Amino acid sequence: MFANKQIEKYYQQCEALLNFTGVSWWIIDLEEAPDVFYCNKTMCDTFHLGNDIQHSISKTCPIAGDYNKFIAIKSSVSAQEIYKEYDDLKNNKIAEYDNRFPYYDETKDKVLYFSSRAKALVRNEFGKAVLLLGIIEPEAVNEELYKQASIDSLTGLKNRRAFDSQLQFMLNLAKRERRTISLLMFDIDHFKEYNDCLGHYSGDLCLKQIAVLLTKSCCRETDIVCRYGGEEFAIVTYGDSHNTLRLAENVRRCVYESNIPHPKVASGRVTVSAGYISVLADEHTTPRALIESADCGLYLAKRKGRDQSICGLRVNENLAG
Numbered sequence: 001m002f003a004n005k006q007i008e009k010y011y012q013q014c015e016a017l018l019n020f021t022g023v024s025w026w027i028i029d030l031e032e033a034p035d036v037f038y039c040n041k042t043m044c045d046t047f048h049l050g051n052d053i054q055h056s057i058s059k060t061c062p063i064a065g066d067y068n069k070f071i072a073i074k075s076s077v078s079a080q081e082i083y084k085e086y087d088d089l090k091n092n093k094i095a096e097y098d099n100r101f102p103y104y105d106e107t108k109d110k111v112l113y114f115s116s117r118a119k120a121l122v123r124n125e126f127g128k129a130v131l132l133l134g135i136i137e138p139e140a141v142n143e144e145l146y147k148q149a150s151i152d153s154l155t156g157l158k159n160r161r162a163f164d165s166q167l168q169f170m171l172n173l174a175k176r177e178r179r180t181i182s183l184l185m186f187d188i189d190h191f192k193e194y195n196d197c198l199g200h201y202s203g204d205l206c207l208k209q210i211a212v213l214l215t216k217s218c219c220r221e222t223d224i225v226c227r228y229g230g231e232e233f234a235i236v237t238y239g240d241s242h243n244t245l246r247l248a249e250n251v252r253r254c255v256y257e258s259n260i261p262h263p264k265v266a267s268g269r270v271t272v273s274a275g276y277i278s279v280l281a282d283e284h285t286t287p288r289a290l291i292e293s294a295d296c297g298l299y300l301a302k303r304k305g306r307d308q309s310i311c312g313l314r315v316n317e318n319l320a321g
Contacts, residue, residue: 001054003033010121010131011038022046024136027121028057030090031130043136047103089118092127100139109221113139152227154204155211163226167236167287170224174238174281181285182244182278184235185294186214186251189271189306191231193264206270207231209260217251234294241278241311248274248309256307271307273298278311 002008007029018025024043028036035057039049049055088094097118102111118134150162158166167183174181188194188210195203207227214225214233224236235247252272260270275297277290297312304310 002038003029003036006122007033007038007131010133014133015040018135022138026134026136028132028134029130030128030132031124046136046138048105048107086118089120089132090129092120092123092129095119097134115139155208155227157211157215157233158224158226160226160229163224163228163234163236164287166224166226167290170222170236170238171281171285171287171290175283175285178280179238180240180278180280181290182235182237182239182241182276183290183294184237184244184248184251184274184276185228185291185298186210186233186235186248186272186274187298187302188231189273189302190262190265194262194270197264206260209258210255210270210272213254213258214251217247217254223247239278241276244276244278245309245311248276252307252309267307273301273306274309275299275301275312276309277313 002011007027011027014025014027018040022042024040024046026037026039026043028034028038037055037057038053039055040053044050044053049060085094085097085099089097097116099116100113101116102113104111114136116134116136118132120129121131121133122129124130150158150165152159171181173179188206191203191206194206210233211225211227214235218225218235218237220237222238226234226236228234235251237244237247239247252274255270255272258270262268262270265271275294277293277297279285279290279293293312295312297310300312301308301310
């Protein structure tokens with residue numbers, strides 16, 4: 001199983017010394033088996049790697065936290081920085097590697113957060129690493145702080161910061177799996193007039209009501225509901241244009257039928273306008289392009305009379321910039 005006696009010896013030593021609850025660790029022989037890492041059972045269980053302690057680095061890189069499809073960072077700037085630090089560690093340019101990463105646990109339907117550290121156990125006469133050891137620990141406190149930093153305090157929805165992160169994350173997965181990703185943007189119609197007439201306290205209550213209605217309209221786990229800013233909301237999801245229009249209309253009708261009073265419009269009730277875009281993600285699709293396309297649909301919905309849902313531009317140039 002082991003590439004040589006040396007790594008077997010260090011593995012057994014780690015097994016005896018690092019037997020702490022919840023702590024994952026891995027070890028790599030960079031000279032004789034550079035594409036293989038050996039890990040403990042805790043790491044296998046935590047990241048669903050099966051029962052085998054031996055794994056391929058090219059398929060599952062432990063140092064980057066890129067476990068299977070659940071962390072899509074290989075093409076990102078942060079991933080490039082991670083791999084650069086990994087090379088610096090191997091070449092003795094840094095003494096220790098330190099990284100933090102999120103991991104989506106599909107079995108718990110929950111994002112967990114971990115700290116990852118690595119250093120050279122053995123170096124050769126030229127200072128290059130021969131054996132690497134890495135330790136991964138859960139960060140329960142950081143998870144709670146992350147939640148606080150990513151939630152809009154008024155509505156309880158994910159905030160703009162979380163929206164940017166989730167959109168990038170879901171887009172990366174869509175690219176890998178050749179899936180259709182959709183973005184929906186909603187805006188409360190005549191909200192300034194609502195605030196001017198009833199006051200900001202009533203305006204805040206209205207925003208809370210709309211947030212509840214948006215959440216109730218989204219029944220799938222992959223529907224990510226966010227407060228984009230002000231009176232604008234967004235939903236990131238997977239699905240084709242037909243299903244996305246249906247979701248947009250469900251939200252619009254739900255708001256209309258809730259009959260929230262609006263004293264400054266002819267209908268006498270609060271309504272929302274929606275713009276959306278659905279695209280089969282490829283290497284050219286960017287978050288900015290999706291936002292601009294959905295926002296274009298929202299602008300058209302407003303211009304054509306409000307209280308309606310319109311698809312934004314879907315030309316290639318609009319989705320590749």
